Amino acid sequence: MQGVSRTSLDEVIRRLDDILPSANTATLGHELFEVVALLEQEHSLRRWLADPAGSPDSKSALVSDLLEAKVSPATLLVANDVVRARWSASRDLVDAAEQAAVFATIAEHGSAQQLEGVEDELFRFGRIVAGQPELRVALTADGVPIEHKRTLVENLLSGKVGAATLALITEAATRPRGRTLEQGLDHFSQLVAERAKHYIAVVRTAVPMSEAQQSRLQAALTRTYGRDIHLNIEIAPEVVGGLSIRVGDEVIDGTIAGRIAEIRRRLAG
CATH class of the missing domain: 1.10.520 (Peroxidase; domain 1)
Incomplete structure (x- = not known):
């Protein structure tokens, strides 16, 4: 706005x-x-x-x-x-x-650490949906009654995530407001991050990062953006090597796959 x-x-x-x-x-x-x-x-x-x-x-x-x-x-x-x-x-x-x-x-989650927990749960559910096409179809298909979707989310997640996370995921799945399910989860994550007064960096990497590597990256991004950064790490073998980092609408692509794609675009142009 x-x-x-x-x-x-x-x-x-x-x-x-x-x-x-x-x-x-x-x-x-x-x-x-x-x-x-x-x-x-x-x-x-x-x-x-x-x-x-x-x-x-x-x-x-x-x-x-x-x-x-x-x-x-x-x-x-x-x-x-x-x-x-x-x-x-x-x-x-x-x-x-x-x-x-x-x-x-999310009001009962008063601390930044508690809000990060909500962000992590939203992010993990997004990864689950991305990896299970049948689940995604069940939650997004036109014509499926809202109550059916609501019950499915409840059965999947009750007792596994907090009440606030369950409410937000249910809302994203049942009343998307023109967004895809993934966009809805990301939108709510960004609002939670805004409440916690930090940014979310979605990091795609081919191999897991050590805690030391995550700490260094977090510190570097915090200096760059002038605000605390919460990392969401996604293991994505297709990036081949390096890191792809998304903070809001900005993408920093340092992956081998990204560089190859850029070379191909230049050659095609």
Whole structure:
């Protein structure tokens, strides 16, 4: 988000932080995801709520009428904060509600170390899905009922990951918002990292890295980006040698496979 939407998002999250200590955060996260689903489904409502010419009081009154009997007071407060704010685009309004939902879902994980645990669980599940095409199809195929996908995720992961991770994976699988499953997991991981005030570096390497090598790489990336870095290591024999590192949208490709591909592109050009 940029401009007025960025300012509005910061204010929504600031007010969310005031609410979290007294809220049932698991319920708040779940209900905010339901609000996101409603806004995704009702296009006219979303556009009207995001229209900068509309009255904030009118928007708040409508949302209160729609939600008051269905959600907790904390959820209603956050939803009202979202719709009263100014947004550059209707999608920004929904993205803000989604970010609030994620932050509420992970609120019980107060330390950076605990949040890293959520990131690791999301990353590992992404690797599992990538390695099991039949599972991926079961979780992403059109026409499969949401409840079936929800039950499948529950049966696969209950007791194996934390409640926050289970909630986020379920959301990514059942209501993707136009993202692939992998993109949804990555998006939620990035939001968790933002909450932990660090960046995620996805490192692809042909062979496992020692703890010393990981520490050196982590320190180098922290110096480069000026922010703490959390490493997600993926063993990928196809890279042949070297490392491929992705931090956000930036990719540093130092693999042999990457260099060969670059030579081939130059020759073809």
